[in-house]
Amino acid sequence: MISQFALRLLCGMSATWCLMPRGDVTCGFFRIQMLVALGFAVAATLFAQSLPAVEAGTAALSLMEIRIAAGLAATMCYLGSIYWTLARRRGGGICAGLVCGLSTTALLGSLPRSVYESVQSALLHIGSELASSWLIGGAFTAMLLGHWYLTAPMMKLRPLEILNRALGGAAILRGVVAVAALLQLSSFSPNDTQVIWLTMRWLCGILAPVAAVVLVRSILRYRNTQSATGVLFAAVILVFIGETTAAVLSRDLHWPM
16 A cells, blocks of 8 residues: 555645745755655655555556556656756656656556556546556645745746646546445445544545635635645644545445545
8 A cells, every 4th residue: 555655645746836836935845846856756666565456466567567657756856856856847847747747657557457458447546546656646645735834935926826726627527436436336235334434534535625725715715835734734634544545435336435
């Protein structure tokens, strides 16, 4: 599970870098982001054998191929940190795109080969992984960007506002995918424990980040980035709880939740 969450964070963070207005954010933020992502990439490489499908020997890509993709992502993170240190925005942006592509390849390659046997199954599993990645990585990056305003208080609010809206979109998309997955489990009759997990999954992982987005939007009207960051920090914790319970349910039911 460590490698799976590391890959999701890496994928979501790098996708957020590519989508956000990088020109409005100081280079130091991306340098630190690259170093944080480097840690996740190394963790994903070292613990790739713990991925569920890899353990079962059913992954779409081999263990070596997943490790190569994650290792290359780590290399790009290191090179990106150098580019951002030197304020070479174009090179840093290219590295961010490569990290996103490599981490996505490793993440989707860690899914069982059986999910790609039908278009419907492939779309559901791929959508679940990408939505989860966007939600986790988007919340984490938005929270760290909020902290960055403590060192760059004169920075425009536009990047944080965009990341906050993106977080809301990610939470809604995650909810849509979760509903689609539940509707296809026609014979699913949850026991008491699974009802508790499902409740935590929806309250913490989907509804809570939507509520956090509304609060942050209101707080940013007064340029109070510290309070907004506190709300985003709480959202990150709740999203982690929600996605952890979803991972537990998915492993028990062998179906994306």
